[in-house]
Amino acid sequence: MSRPLTLHPDRLLPADPTTRAAARTLYESVAKLPIVSPHGHTNPAWYAENQPFADPASLFIVPDHYVFRMLYSQGVKMEDLGVPRIDGGRIETDPRRIWRRFAENFHVLRGTPSAMWLAHAFHEVLGIDERLEAGNADAIYDHIDACLKRPEFRPRALFERFGIEVLSTTETPLDDLRHHRAIAASGWTGRVVTAFRPDIVCDPDMPRFHADVAELGRITGRDVASWDGYLAALADRRRYFIEYGGCTSTDHGHPTAFTADLPRHEAEALFRRIMAGDAAPDDVELFRGQMLTEMAAMSLVDGLVMQIHPGAMRSQNELVKRVFGEAKGDDWPSATDYVHDLKPLLDRFGNERDLTIILFTLDETTYSRELAPLAGHYPALKLGPAWWFHDSPEGIRRYREQVTETAGFYNTVGFNDDTRAFLSIPARHDVARRIDCGYLGRLVAEHRIDMDDALEVAHDLTYRLVKKAYRL
Amino acid sequence: MSRPLTLHPDRLLPADPTTRAAARTLYESVAKLPIVSPHGHTNPAWYAENQPFADPASLFIVPDHYVFRMLYSQGVKMEDLGVPRIDGGRIETDPRRIWRRFAENFHVLRGTPSAMWLAHAFHEVLGIDERLEAGNADAIYDHIDACLKRPEFRPRALFERFGIEVLSTTETPLDDLRHHRAIAASGWTGRVVTAFRPDIVCDPDMPRFHADVAELGRITGRDVASWDGYLAALADRRRYFIEYGGCTSTDHGHPTAFTADLPRHEAEALFRRIMAGDAAPDDVELFRGQMLTEMAAMSLVDGLVMQIHPGAMRSQNELVKRVFGEAKGDDWPSATDYVHDLKPLLDRFGNERDLTIILFTLDETTYSRELAPLAGHYPALKLGPAWWFHDSPEGIRRYREQVTETAGFYNTVGFNDDTRAFLSIPARHDVARRIDCGYLGRLVAEHRIDMDDALEVAHDLTYRLVKKAYRL
Amino acid sequence: MSRPLTLHPDRLLPADPTTRAAARTLYESVAKLPIVSPHGHTNPAWYAENQPFADPASLFIVPDHYVFRMLYSQGVKMEDLGVPRIDGGRIETDPRRIWRRFAENFHVLRGTPSAMWLAHAFHEVLGIDERLEAGNADAIYDHIDACLKRPEFRPRALFERFGIEVLSTTETPLDDLRHHRAIAASGWTGRVVTAFRPDIVCDPDMPRFHADVAELGRITGRDVASWDGYLAALADRRRYFIEYGGCTSTDHGHPTAFTADLPRHEAEALFRRIMAGDAAPDDVELFRGQMLTEMAAMSLVDGLVMQIHPGAMRSQNELVKRVFGEAKGDDWPSATDYVHDLKPLLDRFGNERDLTIILFTLDETTYSRELAPLAGHYPALKLGPAWWFHDSPEGIRRYREQVTETAGFYNTVGFNDDTRAFLSIPARHDVARRIDCGYLGRLVAEHRIDMDDALEVAHDLTYRLVKKAYRL
Incomplete structure (x- = not known):
């Protein structure tokens, strides 16, 4: 005899009756709001081709x-x-x-x-x-x-049934965005945008870095052997992503949060060493760090919101990597230092009101120690939601508890599902809404915030902040 | 139509009815106790001059x-x-x-x-x-x-209305304590004491270090070009603070918790290098570390309680510092290591029963990993309350949850408001009392402590421990 | 008039009535299960001699x-x-x-x-x-x-009264297991096994390292001046522990989690330097790291489960160590890095399905950042329970909250009392059962798990997982 599968309407809300009643009121006010999915890894071909x-x-x-x-x-x-x-x-x-x-x-x-x-x-x-x-x-x-x-289970039907207002996929600069163009040309009203993730041509440790940079040159017709040409090629592709993919954001998945702000001639010399395969031991990290600052500079020009996802040591199981390849569940978070690593970038651009840099972390110790103090000061900084291993009930709860008192609610940017599992999208957004409303419900039950204010905040966390931060 | 502002009598107490009832009983027993404010940054001129x-x-x-x-x-x-x-x-x-x-x-x-x-x-x-x-x-x-x-809104009237039994300000060794002397001479019964914060003459990174050390020599008539004269001048000012400012504590705001215990001749040579502007790269940190140990040695003589507030990288936004100066909300906590950094100080003085060193942290990861194990062993060590960014409902709750099981309640020292915002003093003490009673109320509701014991502990946390630890 | 001492039947269960009812149901289902104590430090002589x-x-x-x-x-x-x-x-x-x-x-x-x-x-x-x-x-x-x-208060009577099904002590490779043999020979039915803790002969920083290695050679008749002889001697003693002490596990208490996997000739050369007292500064740490990998290799042969307890800086109070000796409450946890330090061991053996390595930590920041991601991937890894300072209600609760979402329940191994305080054994297991059931009760009350599944998990956490992981 099998066991029943049910979804209780109060699931994930705190059990205390006063708190739950407040949380339920809040949750009901946001449960049916459209899904805004500003960052994720679903396959745009699904929406373009709409195959089962x-x-x-x-x-x-x-x-x-x-x-x-x-x-x-x-x-x-x-x-x-x-x-x-x-x-x-x-x-x-x-x-x-x-x-x-x-x-x-x-x-x-x-x-x-x-x-x-x-x-x-x-x-x-x-x-x-x-x-x-x-x-x-x-x-x-x-x-x-x-x-x-x-x-009714094809991708477009599900997209509509899930109430997705807009969803972002993630592509490399070499992508021709054929699926996004096909979606646009199809007349379907679903809004699928792209995000610009240039790691393969900005991180010299990437396995095909040199070939991919060469391809970047071919696509853009720029001389990517020169620093100026390389940067111009990246700027070209950003414009292309904006024009043909509805792109509003970039994404950077570096092993650390290290940034650099080198004088032009040093950056140029570094680029030459990297391209010549003549890099000193620290050059690769230095180059990645410099590229974050270059990307921020471009964002000030073209308006793309910048996401930084640092701190994952990826594909660490040698056997699994050799046999099955990358991203097979063997990626390890490690301790991440934001206050020292981000200083060059923040000294250069942290006070810019027209720039938005969204920070993520896999190291929860940085929530209250580093990220909330930084985001509660710099106009350019916002905090992304609990990420990856921490996109979970306890993880989202810890995020709110450790971030809010120093960064407030208004330096956060709503939820990211960040998923390649299409059917999990409504589930993930629902979990985040429930946990956020549980947190707010506790503040109400403890008389730390009034219900009318909490209702506004719940709407902000679910819908308004993400639209504003990602310019969607 | 504006929205009502109310303060619920049960605010900040846990919502579960059993826990709240216990917490309320505890809170009511301490709500009206006098405020003891052993560390803060209000302006003594307010109490001396009593201007609106x-x-x-x-x-x-x-x-x-x-x-x-x-x-x-x-x-x-x-x-x-x-x-x-x-x-x-x-x-x-x-x-x-x-x-x-x-x-x-x-x-x-x-x-x-x-x-x-x-x-x-x-x-x-x-x-x-x-x-x-x-x-x-x-x-x-x-x-x-x-x-x-x-x-009734002038400083002295508010001081009395707030029920402040004693309040400490913080002054540098160059301060003449005119305001504290004026308060004493005025016949007003409010008790305002000073704390001795020597960073400007103990930390060579301070912008006016050399000029301030020279001024220290001038004030005391000591030859501050010599190590002995410099130390004697500091001891003089400590005595002056005790005599004219009711001082019972020192305060040290170093970037790290690093301490050193050099042989006399090495300390002397280090001092000479520092004063000659001939310091090697690590000398500044070494000197700060040595000075913590020197200050502890003086505390054993004159009885001043020692506070260490490490781990803030201050004034990190270059633009803000250049335009607006120091302490403009751009101070970042960073990871702090107590177990290695404090060892020289603890090897020298950790077992002294007549010395009290109160440790603070901005790195919450050290509560359970380092600070509670240290304070639960060394007779000289006590733990200061949740500090700065962590002086908040969630922050104080985490402090109790992460510190108590290993350090107990009796190696903590009650609450510090640590504020320059005079009108926030009763609010901050009230928040701390409510969160502490909420924590104790949970222990009672979970049958981990009996109510009669909890009532004693609540009184200790609110009033007795701070008086004892700070010798007030 | 003295104050009553009572133990409330619902102690340590969450106060919210719905959560408590669920937790009580779960607790009652496991409260009377036998105690399996797979790791501890009680004295085997107590059970062998059964003196008051x-x-x-x-x-x-x-x-x-x-x-x-x-x-x-x-x-x-x-x-x-x-x-x-x-x-x-x-x-x-x-x-x-x-x-x-x-x-x-x-x-x-x-x-x-x-x-x-x-x-x-x-x-x-x-x-x-x-x-x-x-x-x-x-x-x-x-x-x-x-x-x-x-x-009825002699050791064997208490052992039976406590409902202990099996209990492990911990011995060094030089122990002759006379007490375990005496217990076996006595006809008493209590099951007391040993664990193999080779630190004194694997960690060159141990005070009697050279003498103890020599003694290892004497006992086994192996030439411990050679790398092969030394390893063979250790393998001999492991076999002896299995045969005469019912041993199923080893235990390794290193200052860090560092591991190494050197080519044979480098390991041999390192061993020669260590034995010659000719070690370079990093050699001691390297040797300890290499020995963890050697022990894992032996575990694949003889089936012993491997426990690693890293991250304690032991006996740090110089005065206390000099006057009273080791392990006098002056052991400090410090920050521990698992992802980098374990990589050599995991690259070599992490994918082995027949090996079990149980990791412990004193650094709670690693629960969600490192340990849960590692244990949720490598077949060879399991997570030991909250350890030492963290074997406490809040500590165990944090462990479940921070570990479960990424590692699941089934990569954990039940509870260890790890104690030398015999009379505390039932208390410690009871605390762990109550906190685990409180955690599960919250999941039930928040409709995150169904009660029938939670009952299975409670039984697993209390009894089945520890028996399976420790092969008891």
Whole structure:
């Protein structure tokens, strides 16, 4: 006998009745607001081509590193979950068998946000009312598979059903934005914009850096062997992204928050060393840091909002990287220093009222110690929401508790789902709204804020701040 | 229509009814206890001269970096808030216009302790019953302005109304304590003492270090070119502070917690290098560290309690520092290491039962990892309360939750308001009492402490521990 | 009139009625499960010889550094608490006078886990119904002393009364396990196993390192002057521990989490330098790091589970170390870096499904930033419970809140009491069960997990995970 899957209307709200009543009032006022998704990694081809999703396993398991990393940690082989090997070696290709393995191990996700996101997708989106387990794996597989073949489960229909007002994907400067152009040309009213993520041509540690810079030159017709030409090529592509992709933001995923502000001739000499493959040991980090400042300078010209996502050491499991490639759940946060690392950038541009730099962190210790004090002072700085491992009920709660008292609500920018898991988008936004309203409900119940003010703040956190910060 | 401003009698107490009832019982037992304010930055001239405060803007906005930093972060210019420029350049001088700008942006303080402190001062002290906003800015300005002209709003009357038993200001060794002497000579019964803060003559990075050391020599008649004379001059001024300022404590605001305990001849040689302007790169930090140990040695002789406030990188916004000067809301906490940095001092004096060293931190990660283990062992160490950015409801709660289990209650020293905002003093002490009683109320509700013991602890945290630790 | 000592049946459960009801249901389902104590420091001679404990002071105060450190921090001399001096100098030897001093200062433990553990031992184990204070010190002393003379308070009787299914002690490789062999030979059914802790012969900073390595050679008949002989000797002792001590785990208490994976010839050369007393400055740390990798390699062969307890700077108070020796409450946690330090070990063995490495930390900042992401990926890694200073209600709660969302429940391994205080064992396990059930109860009350799933998880956290992880 299987166990019922339900979504309680008060889920994630604090249990104390006074607090819950306040939180519920707040949540009800924002629950149905449109979703603004200013940063994420869904595939724009989905919206351009509007093809059905293939099958339950390739929708929920194979691309979701939150899910397969946890199963891997418990001894399940990635091959058995259908994660492709670089060498094309044998892996499980039957989606139903992958699904069964997932179902057998579903309990290891208990207590994680993945469990909640999946519950929301299964129940709300797909109408499933039993908890997944070995015994009902096949029945649930069949149910989902049948759904996916129906028109109302195609990407555009779901986009509309989810109430997405605008959604950003993320592309590299080499992308021709064909999918965004196709969406625009299609007459579909869904708004899908791009974000400009230049790491592959700004971070010399990227595996194809030199080839990609050369390609950047080819696309733009600029002489990328020169510092001026390289910068001009980047500026060209930013303009292209604005014009053809509705782009309003850039994104920078550096290993640290280090920035530099070199005199022009030193920056130029550094660029030459990098391009000549003649870099000194610290040059790569220095170049990344200089490029953040260059990007900020361009943002002052073209108005793109700048996002910095620092502090992830990526693809750290040598075996997994060799066999399965990058981004396979083996990315580790490490201690991040914002106050020293950002100083060059902030000394140069921190006081600019027309610039917006949105900071993220994987190091929660920096919320109250560094990020909130910085954002509570510099006009150019705002704080992005709880990120990646911390995009979770406890993580979002800690973020509000540790950030608000020093940065206030108005130096934050609402929620990012930051996901490649399309069906989790409404779930993630719903979790954030519930936790934010739970936090505000506690402030109301503790008489730290009046309900009328809290209602305004809830609306701001859900809708207004993200639109304003991302210029959407 | 304006919105009502109220202060709920249960504000800041946990919402769960059982916990709130226990917290309320505890809070009621300490709510009316006198305020002991052992560390702060109010101006002793206020109590000496007892002149009226000038106007609402210069009382609440211009000097309060908590307030103007937040408005600055949201794009308001500091000039428009009346913050003086070093170059004497044009700024807003009409306090009413400053006040209006403040009122228009008041909502950005939601969720911050400043909002609560201001609500308390407006409602409790000034009798305002509407929330400040653009529409009532003038009316509230007029109300406050009229209050300030009345005798019961002069500094001494407020001091008495606030129930302050004793309050400490903070002066440099070059101060002649004229205000403290004037208070003593005036016959007024209010007790205002000083604290000895020697950073300007102990930290070679201070901008006027050499001139101030020379002045120290002039005042004391000591040969401050010699190590012995310099130390003797400092000991002289400590005695002067004790005799003429009722001083019971010193205060040290170093960038790190680094201490040193050099052999006499090395300390002397270091001093000579510093004075000769011939310091090696690490000498400045070494000298600061050595001076903490020298100050501890003097404390063993003269009985002054030692406060260490480490870990702030001050005045980090180059533009703001150049235009407006120091302490303009651009001070950043950074990661602080106590276990390695304090070892020389603790090896020398940590086991002294007659010495009290009170440690503060801006790095909350050290509460459970370093500070509580240290204070739970060394007889000389006590922990100061949550400081600066962390002097807030969530900050004080985290402090108790992270410190108590390893350091106990009895290695803490009650509350410091640490403020230059005179009207916020009762608000800040009230917040601390409420959060402490909320924490204790939770322990009672969870049957971790009995109510009779909790009542004793609440009294200790509010009144007895601070008097004992600061020898007041 | 003394104050009653009671243990409320709902103690430590959250106060909110809905949450408490859920937590109580969960707690009642696990409260009576057997105690599995996979890591601790009780004396195996107690169970082998089954002699009465000597007196209240030598049972509760003299060996408990949690207790005497707190009294020491409040100005009580260690000599007056009967802590032996290395030089044999005069200390208090009358246990009753020690007990009185303890009783006079008992209030300084308020709010600490020691207060709760002692309350549990006094009330539950010894039947005391008054809170200890100066006025009843003698009466309570007499009561405990009388208890200890009765057969039902001898170690084996208490072991059975406590419901201990299996308990591990910790021994060095030089131990002959005579007590474990005596227990086995005695016919007593209590299961007491050993853990293999090789620090004294793997950490060249240990005071008797060279002598102890020589002794290792003597015991095993191996040529420990050679790298191969040294490793073989360690493998021999591991086999001996398995055969004669029921050993299933090793334990490694290094100052950092640093690991190394040197080529064989480099490891051999490093070993020769260490043994020749010819070590370069970084060699000691490098050797410790290499030995963790060597131990993991041996674990793959003999199946011992590996525990790493890094990050304690031990015996840091020079005066206390000189007068009283090691482990006298002067051990300081410091910031620990897992992601960089463990990489060599994880690159070598992290993907092994047949290896279990259990990580502990004293640096709570690593829970969400490093440990949970690592444990949520590597098959070989599991997270040990909240350790030492953090084995407390707030500490365990923070552990669950910060670990679960990224590592899940199933990469944790239940509770360790890790104690040398025998009478605190049931108290500590009870605290952990209550806090875990409080956490789960909150998830239920917030509709984040269903009660039927929570009941399974509660059973897993209390009993099944520890048995599986430690192979007990």
